[in-house]
Amino acid sequence: MAVLLKLSELAVGASATIREFPKxxxxxxxxxxxxLLAGTPVTLVRTAPMGDxxxxxxxxxxxxxxxxxxxxxxxxxxS
Amino acid sequence: MALPPHIxxxxxxxxxxxxxxxxxxxxxxxxxxxFNALTGLKQKVGNYPGVTxxxxxxxxxxxxGQPMTVIDLPGAYSLxxxxxxxxxxxxxxxxxxxxxxxxxxxxxxxxxxxxxxNLYLVxxxxxLGRPVILVVNMMDxxxxxxxxxxxxxxxxxxxxxxxxxxAANGRGIIELRLAMSRPDLPLSRHAWAVPAPIAPAxxxxxxxxxxxxxxxxxxxxxxxxxxLTDQDSVRVxxxxxxxxxxxxxxxxxxxxxxxxxxxxxxxxxxxxxxxIGRLAAEVVLQSGTSGPTxxxxxxxxxxxxLWGWLVLGAVMLLLFLSIFTLAEYPMNWIDAHxxxxxxxxxxxxxxxxxxxxxxxGAIAGVGGVIIFLPQILILFFFIGLLESTGYxxxxxxxMDRLMSRVGLNGKSFIPLLSSYACAIPGIMxxxxxxDSKDRLVTILVAPLMSCSARLPVYLLMIAxxxxxxxxxxxxxxxxxxxxxxxxxxxxxxxxxxFKRTLLKGAPPLMIMExxxxxxxxLRDVALHMIERAWIFLRRAGTVILGISIVLWFxxxxxxxxxDATPAQQLAQSFxxxxxHLLEPAIKPLGFDWQIGxxxxxxxxxxxxxxxxxxxxxxxxxxxxxxxxLRKAMLAARWPDGRMLFTPLTCITLMIFYVFAMQCMSTIxxxxxxxxxxxxxxxxxxxxxxxxxxxxxxxxxAGRGLGF
Numbered sequence: 001m002a003v004l005l006k007l008s009e010l011a012v013g014a015s016a017t018i019r020e021f022p023k024x025x026x027x028x029x030x031x032x033x034x035x036l037l038a039g040t041p042v043t044l045v046r047t048a049p050m051g052d053x054x055x056x057x058x059x060x061x062x063x064x065x066x067x068x069x070x071x072x073x074x075x076x077x078x079s
Numbered sequence: 080m081a082l083p084p085h086i087x088x089x090x091x092x093x094x095x096x097x098x099x100x101x102x103x104x105x106x107x108x109x110x111x112x113x114f115n116a117l118t119g120l121k122q123k124v125g126n127y128p129g130v131t132x133x134x135x136x137x138x139x140x141x142x143x144g145q146p147m148t149v150i151d152l153p154g155a156y157s158l159x160x161x162x163x164x165x166x167x168x169x170x171x172x173x174x175x176x177x178x179x180x181x182x183x184x185x186x187x188x189x190x191x192x193x194x195x196x197n198l199y200l201v202x203x204x205x206x207l208g209r210p211v212i213l214v215v216n217m218m219d220x221x222x223x224x225x226x227x228x229x230x231x232x233x234x235x236x237x238x239x240x241x242x243x244x245x246a247a248n249g250r251g252i253i254e255l256r257l258a259m260s261r262p263d264l265p266l267s268r269h270a271w272a273v274p275a276p277i278a279p280a281x282x283x284x285x286x287x288x289x290x291x292x293x294x295x296x297x298x299x300x301x302x303x304x305x306x307l308t309d310q311d312s313v314r315v316x317x318x319x320x321x322x323x324x325x326x327x328x329x330x331x332x333x334x335x336x337x338x339x340x341x342x343x344x345x346x347x348x349x350x351x352x353x354x355i356g357r358l359a360a361e362v363v364l365q366s367g368t369s370g371p372t373x374x375x376x377x378x379x380x381x382x383x384x385l386w387g388w389l390v391l392g393a394v395m396l397l398l399f400l401s402i403f404t405l406a407e408y409p410m411n412w413i414d415a416h417x418x419x420x421x422x423x424x425x426x427x428x429x430x431x432x433x434x435x436x437x438x439x440g441a442i443a444g445v446g447g448v449i450i451f452l453p454q455i456l457i458l459f460f461f462i463g464l465l466e467s468t469g470y471x472x473x474x475x476x477x478m479d480r481l482m483s484r485v486g487l488n489g490k491s492f493i494p495l496l497s498s499y500a501c502a503i504p505g506i507m508x509x510x511x512x513x514d515s516k517d518r519l520v521t522i523l524v525a526p527l528m529s530c531s532a533r534l535p536v537y538l539l540m541i542a543x544x545x546x547x548x549x550x551x552x553x554x555x556x557x558x559x560x561x562x563x564x565x566x567x568x569x570x571x572x573x574x575x576x577f578k579r580t581l582l583k584g585a586p587p588l589m590i591m592e593x594x595x596x597x598x599x600x601l602r603d604v605a606l607h608m609i610e611r612a613w614i615f616l617r618r619a620g621t622v623i624l625g626i627s628i629v630l631w632f633x634x635x636x637x638x639x640x641x642d643a644t645p646a647q648q649l650a651q652s653f654x655x656x657x658x659h660l661l662e663p664a665i666k667p668l669g670f671d672w673q674i675g676x677x678x679x680x681x682x683x684x685x686x687x688x689x690x691x692x693x694x695x696x697x698x699x700x701x702x703x704x705x706x707x708l709r710k711a712m713l714a715a716r717w718p719d720g721r722m723l724f725t726p727l728t729c730i731t732l733m734i735f736y737v738f739a740m741q742c743m744s745t746i747x748x749x750x751x752x753x754x755x756x757x758x759x760x761x762x763x764x765x766x767x768x769x770x771x772x773x774x775x776x777x778x779x780a781g782r783g784l785g786f
Contacts, residue, residue, distance in 0.1 A: 023342040026161065027588050029308060032348040033157040034590065035196045049384040050480035053489075053589045061193045062374075062593040064476050066483075069588065 005077065008054065008070035010044040016075035017041050027069050035059045042075065099148045100139075100259065101182035103168060103204060105197050106154035107469075107594035108190040109216040112603055113246040114151040117255070122151075124610050128178050129316030131510065131752050132167045141260035150182060156196075158203045159308040162513030166313040172207060173302055174294075175319045184264060186255075188214040191221035191228055191243075192595070194363055198355045202271075205237070206304060208297025210264035213241045214255060219248075220595075224372065227364045236358055238268035247600055271354035274346040277307060280332040284325060291322035308344050316754075374469075374595040381473050391477055394470065395496060398461050402454050402500045403531070409453035417446030435635060436628065444627020447684050448619070448744055451501055452612065454531060458497050458504040459611045463604040465493065466511075469596045479589050485571050486578030488512075488587040491521040495570060498528035499563070502745045503619075506752055507611060516584040520577045522752060523762050526745050527570035529563045529737060535686040536736050537562055542709045544729040558733075566737045569769070615748065622747035623683075630683055633657065634676075646697040654679055668735065668774040669728040669782075671717060681741040688736075727781040731774045738770035 004019055018040045022028045035058055036042070045055040045062060053066045102117075104110040114122075118137025125134045135151040152171055153164035160166035167176070174181030187204055189197035194215075205211060215230060234241040240258045244251030258264075273281060281303045288299035306321075306329055314320075321329075336343045371379075380386045421438040428434040465471040471493060479489030490512045498505030505525045512518040529537075541558050545551070578584070633654040639647050649655050658675035665675055673695045680691040689708075696711035715723040740746070740763040749759040 021345070023340075023345055027590065029159065029344050029348070030157070030161055030588075030590055032345055032352075033159065033199060033308070034592075035199065035352065037349055037352055046378075046382060048382065048476050048480060049387045050477075052480050052483075053476065055382070055476065055593060059193070059195045061196060062595075064472075064479075064589055064591050064593055066479070066589045068586070069590070 002076045004074040006071045007042070007044075007056070007073040007075050008067040010075060010077070012044055012046055015041060015043045015078040017078065018073060019076045020074035022072045028072070031065065031069070031073075034063060036063070036073070041078070097146050097148050098184060099150065099180060099182045100184050100186050101150045101152050101172060102186045102188065103152045103172070103200065104154060104188035105156055105190065105200060105592075107592060108154075108188055108193075108197060109246045110151065110154055110188050111607075112600055113188055113214065113216065113244070113252075114149065115603055115606060116246050116249060116252050118149055120606075124614070127167050127176070127315075127317060129754065130163050130167060131754060132163050132315070133510070134179070139256065139259070142257055143260065145260070147259060149186070150179065155200060157200060157308070158305050160313045162313060163315050163515060164510075164513070166315045166318065169305070169309075170315070170318045172204065173298065173305075176317050177319065178317055182209070184210045184212070184259075186212050186214060186259070188216050188244075188246075191215045191217045192224050192226065194228070195352075195355055195359045198358065199351060202269075202351050202355055203301070203305065205239075205267040205269055206297075206301035208266065208295070208301065210266060211239050212255070212258050212264065213237065213239055214244050214246075214251070215241060216244045216246050218243045218251075219245050225366050227366055229362050229364065233358065233362045236269065236361065238265055240264070269354075272350060273304070274343075274350050276341055277332075277336075277343050277347065280307070280328075280343075283332075284328055287322070287325040287328050291324045304347065308347050372595065377596050378473070378593075381470070382476060387473075387477050391474060394465075394474075398458075399500065401461070402457050406453040406457055410450055413446070413450050413452070417442060417450070421446075432635070436631060439635070440628045440631030441624060444630065444683055445620075445624055447627075447687060448623045449616075451503075451532065451684070451744075452616075454501055455504050455615065456608055456612050458500055459507075459608040460604060462493065462497060462504060462508050463607045464599050467597065467599040467604055469594045471511075472591060472593050475589075475591065476593065483586070483589075485575040486586065487517055487520060487574055488514075488589050490591075491517065491574075494521050495525055495528055498525040498530060501530050501532075502526040502528070502742070503615060503748050504611070506745070506748050507615070509752070514584065514587050516578075516582040517587050519753065519758065520574050520582050522749055523577060523758070523765075524570040524574045526740055526742065526762070526766065527566050527573065527738065529566040530685075530742075532685040532742065533562075533736050535689045536681075537733055539689050539692070539708070540729040540733045542706075543712050543724045544726050562733055562737055565734065569738060573765075573769075614751075615744075618751045619744045619747040622750075623744055626743045627683060630654075630680060634680070644697055645694050649676065649694050664771075667779065668771070669725070669731050669778045670735075671723055673715070673723075674732065678735075678739075678741070681736075682743050684744070685736060685741050725786070727778060727786040731778040731781070734777055735770045735774045738766055738773060740766035 010016055018036060018038050021032065021038055040058055043057045045057050047054050053064045054070055055062055055064050102110060102114055114135065114137060117139040122135055122137035126132065127134045132153055137149050137151065139147045139149050141147055150171065152168040155165040155168040157165070158169045158172065160169045170176045171179050171182065172185070185204055185207070187201045189201060201213060213233070215228065218228070221228060230241045230243055242251055242255045242258055244255060246252070281300065284303035284306060285296070285299045288294045288302055289296055294302060381390050421442045424438050424442065425434065428437070465474065474492055475489030477489070478492040482489050482491055494505045494508040497508055502525045505528070506522050509518045509521045512521060537559055541555050544558070545554055634649055634652050636653055637651070639651050654676050655672070657679055658672035661675040661678070662672040665678070670678070676695060677688040677691045681688045692712065693708055696708060696715065712724045717723055746759045746763060749762060750756055753759065
């Protein structure tokens with residue numbers, strides 16, 4: 001069984017696959033509509049100069065979200 | 080199968096009515112460029128009644144020269160709206176707005192470099208049961224990124240016309256026009272599987288929408304699907320509410336699913352993306368591995384922990400330098416021409432009240448505002464440039480952490496920063512903030528940022544403050560910076576306060592796309608700038624003209640004897656009397672009735688304070704050289720012989736100007752952007768109240784300390 005970690009804890013440059021996602025909350029419906037779904041591969045591109053928000057790459061585009069949302073999304077590291 | 084009535088009887092069926100197309104797409108996919116390319120300058124920009132969302136309607140011509148109406152709907156990622164912009168797009172497409180007829184046909188534009196996510200919105204739109212044309216924009220950029228798109232495959236799968244396009248250089252527009260001219264357009268034959276657990280709910284909601292909300296069957300199904308994703312939906316004015324019966328069915332299902340633990344919204348999104356994934360797998364071919372793109376390389380610097388700040392600082396410095404240097408020439412030109420016009424009128428008309436009303440009231444008043452137009456235009460241009468290149472999103476990304484300390488998000492940064500030059504473009508730029516409470520808070524605090532109209536007042540006060548003819552540069556800059564800092568701290572302090580009390584809401588989200596950097600399209604930026612400036616002139620113009628005339632009347636009546644000096648005339652005018660009336664309220668701040676007159680006339684624009692003081696103290700001085708005025712001010716005394724403009728009074732007056740709301744143009748713009756008088760009145764009251772209290776504290780404390 002692979003270890004799941006929070007999306008907010010992913011290292012810069014690391015790739016992972018989304019595994020678990022909160023069911024409720026408008027933020028999470030919108031994140032899914034932006035294509036962030038269980039099974040979607042993502043790469044953490046960078047964090048903002050002050051550490052928050054984070055920039056991820058998914059489905060060929062770049063998206064930012066705050067760590068306060070990202071810590072509810074669990075990912076499986078690609079390595 | 081029989082066609083639903085809205086299609087068989089629609090304009091596609093040969094009616095003579097002008098067909099109405101809605102143009103929809105994600106933000107940053109080139110929608111405005113396509114709209115400009117289709118309609119040229121034949122556009123009308125207005126507002127959807129009751130909401131501050133821009134309504135753009137233009138006319139395009141078919142291949143036979145028949146006019147076709149195109150409505151440019153606000154950019155949206157999904158029809159499950161999260162912002163007023165998206166809510167308007169959703170409501171127009173669903174026919175929920177009485178002010179905008181439901182469009183006959185829909186033009187969907189997608190970004191070829193980012194097809195999968197863009198197709199999500201298209202997927203929702205195909206459900207609406209209207210004829211759709213799909214425009215795949217930025218084909219050139221997709222090719223550069225090593226993507227090859229088999230659009231015939233997409234056309235085949237969806238069963239609708241798919242037009243490759245490069246809107247920025249006009250490629251594909253003719254083909255699109257041809258497709259739009261077709262009398263018949265096919266409906267999509269794309270089918271996708273609704274998750275089984277929620278299918279019965281969709282059927283039930285659809286039935287209720289048909290029977291209670293009087294919707295057509297296809298659109299009812301689309302709306303039923305949307306209602307299930309649209310949790311915590313954004314409702315805006317002008318949108319027809321759901322029938323209570325339908326709303327109740329919806330609530331019942333949601334409660335049941337909540338109890339069962341069914342993830343209804345999520346499974347709907349998943350099913351759509353499953354269908355889109357299958358489409359994309361057939362259509363998009365990635366050839367070769369892609370190295371870092373140009374955007375990646377720019378971002379390595381532009382959002383770097385150290386260089387990012389330097390780039391941001393440099394961009395802002397450039398912005399302010401160009402505002403203050405470039406704007407100077409047209410401002411002088413306007414100044415000279417307004418004066419020349421006033422003189423010409425003076426020469427052409429017989430002396431009298433009407434002449435004075437026109438020259439000293441209307442021309443001088445309106446001239447005093449349009450002198451800021453060059454600055455406003457340059458700011459609009461820069462904001463447009465930052466938006467269209469993609470840097471705006473980076474600035475928001477970098478500043479988000481700081482802005483979150485006061486409960487806002489990074490998108491409030493540019494509007495607040497622009498307000499250092501002029502609050503008007505700043506306030507108009509808040510439309511990019513999705514959350515309406517965040518937007519309102521930003522509007523409320525923006526005028527606290529010291530704008531350029533306060534500069535002449537600060538400069539005059541600093542000159543009066545420091546003895547000697549030459550003010551040491553360091554003192555000047557130091558005091559100036561202090562005032563800017565005071566305004567900035569005030570703005571953030573009040574933002575923090577409002578977000579905690581009056582406009583309490585969930586902490587804002589920062590779910591934002593970072594679009595690839597793109598070369599700006601100067602034509603679109605210029606068009607946008609002119610549009611904005613025109614809106615400002617048209618909406619604020621009447622208010623400014625009205626208040627200018629009132630202010631003139633207050634200073635010109637009642638008339639003093641014919642041999643009176645301008646100072647004597649002003650002293651006994653309504654404004655002078657108001658100054659006297661005001662004196663008990665402002666005396667504790669160290670201001671007398673003469674300063675009071677200046678505070679009143681400042682409403683035209685804050686810098687008018689300087690010219691009013693010139694009249695009050697009967698000196699001839701220009702904006703450039705205030706030495707005579709400074710001397711006259713230093714000679715001014717209270718009736719008991721105390722000096723009027725003591726250093727403490729000068730400091731207090733500057734503090735008053737930092738906080739007080741004394742700008743009728745800003746008030747007019749806030750009224751427009753908040754849809755009513757409630758917020759501009761509140762804003763004027765809280766700002767001027769704060770100014771009074773702080774000035775009182777500073778003056779009385781200063782007196783107590785012996786200054």
